[in-house]
Amino acid sequence: xxxxxxxxxxxxxxLLAVAVMAEAQQxxxxxxxxxxxxxxxxxxxxxxxxxxxxxxxxxxQNIVIEPRHAADRAERLPDLAAELVRLNxxxxxxxxxxxxxxxxxxxxxxxxxxxxxxxxxxxxxxxSLARPGGNITGLASLSPEVGGKRLELLKEAVPTASRVxxxxxxxxxxxxxxxxxxxxxxxxxxxxxxxxEVSKPDDIERAFSAMARQGADALLVFAxxxxxxxxxxxxxxAAKNRLPAMYGQSEPVEAGGLMSYGPSFREFGRRAAYYxxxxxxxxxxxxxxxxxxxxxxxxxxxxxxxxxxxxxPPNVLARADKVIK
Numbered sequence: 001x002x003x004x005x006x007x008x009x010x011x012x013x014x015l016l017a018v019a020v021m022a023e024a025q026q027x028x029x030x031x032x033x034x035x036x037x038x039x040x041x042x043x044x045x046x047x048x049x050x051x052x053x054x055x056x057x058x059x060x061q062n063i064v065i066e067p068r069h070a071a072d073r074a075e076r077l078p079d080l081a082a083e084l085v086r087l088n089x090x091x092x093x094x095x096x097x098x099x100x101x102x103x104x105x106x107x108x109x110x111x112x113x114x115x116x117x118x119x120x121x122x123x124x125x126x127x128s129l130a131r132p133g134g135n136i137t138g139l140a141s142l143s144p145e146v147g148g149k150r151l152e153l154l155k156e157a158v159p160t161a162s163r164v165x166x167x168x169x170x171x172x173x174x175x176x177x178x179x180x181x182x183x184x185x186x187x188x189x190x191x192x193x194x195x196x197e198v199s200k201p202d203d204i205e206r207a208f209s210a211m212a213r214q215g216a217d218a219l220l221v222f223a224x225x226x227x228x229x230x231x232x233x234x235x236x237x238a239a240k241n242r243l244p245a246m247y248g249q250s251e252p253v254e255a256g257g258l259m260s261y262g263p264s265f266r267e268f269g270r271r272a273a274y275y276x277x278x279x280x281x282x283x284x285x286x287x288x289x290x291x292x293x294x295x296x297x298x299x300x301x302x303x304x305x306x307x308x309x310x311x312x313p314p315n316v317l318a319r320a321d322k323v324i325k
Contacts, residue, residue: 051273
């Protein structure tokens with residue numbers, strides 16, 4: 001081989017080696033995840049971060065989280081979603097319906113992963129559960145379908161109840177869907193429903209005053225980020241008014257409430273990390289079917305029952321997945 005040819009080959013080898021070294025030395029892009037919620041409750045973010053850690057992501061090392069919460073003011077969500085879009089995050093995680101709808105309006109290109117949304121098809125978030133389409137997918141809570149079950153369990157626990165106060169957040173579309181189902185279920189159970197809209201802290205005292213005036217025998221509080229953030233007030237006021245209360249999530253029962261029935265919202269947050277991981281590795285949201293809960297937990301707090309002088313029937317107690325004594 002001629003000397004010039006050998007030199008040319010050596011030159012190419014050196015160039016290739018330099019290019020490989022330069023590429024290796026360049027820092028890899030750290031993904032940025034926007035986390036959009038209505039309330040500052042740590043429940044969702046903590047579970048989400050746990051899910052990320054299980055998948056090998058460590059906040060501040062190989063992933064960056066950009067949390068944005070609306071301080072219980074739903075009207076702020078569109079601006080916060082737009083802010084995350086301007087930051088050009090890689091994925092937006094949206095907790096519950098209000099946040100998911102704001103994210104959908106803010107971007108048609110950045111992937112969005114929602115969790116805790118009752119009926120994402122009815123809300124126009126996805127085309128179908130199996131084929132979401134577009135840039136959005138996530139985890140449905142099936143809240144509308146389980147509303148009737150909550151009312152049924154409440155009636156079984158309090159057989160003498162004839163009037164149930166139903167507290168829901170009108171800014172949450174999933175809650176609106178549940179109200180319709182609750183009214184239908186109430187007719188079957190021979191119950192009268194007192195519908196009470198609560199979307200801000202000042203509404204809570206007024207709602208309990210209305211319950212007292214109209215003689216509510218029991219209380220049903222829907223699953224909602226804002227209502228969940230006010231769980232201690234609901235638990236305290238329900239006990240003060242000696243009202244047996246059913247909640248849509250377990251956190252109020254852990255805080256001293258009577259009982260709850262529904263999927264695990266902590267699990268929603270953890271599973272959202274799975275979707276984010278898939279998207280960061282190249283899967284399109286449109287190719288990730290919406291996940292539905294397969295397990296629902298019935299939790300009873302016997303301390304709360306004793307506090308209001310209620311004896312839970314044995315057949316109801318036997319059906320509980322968890323009993324707090």
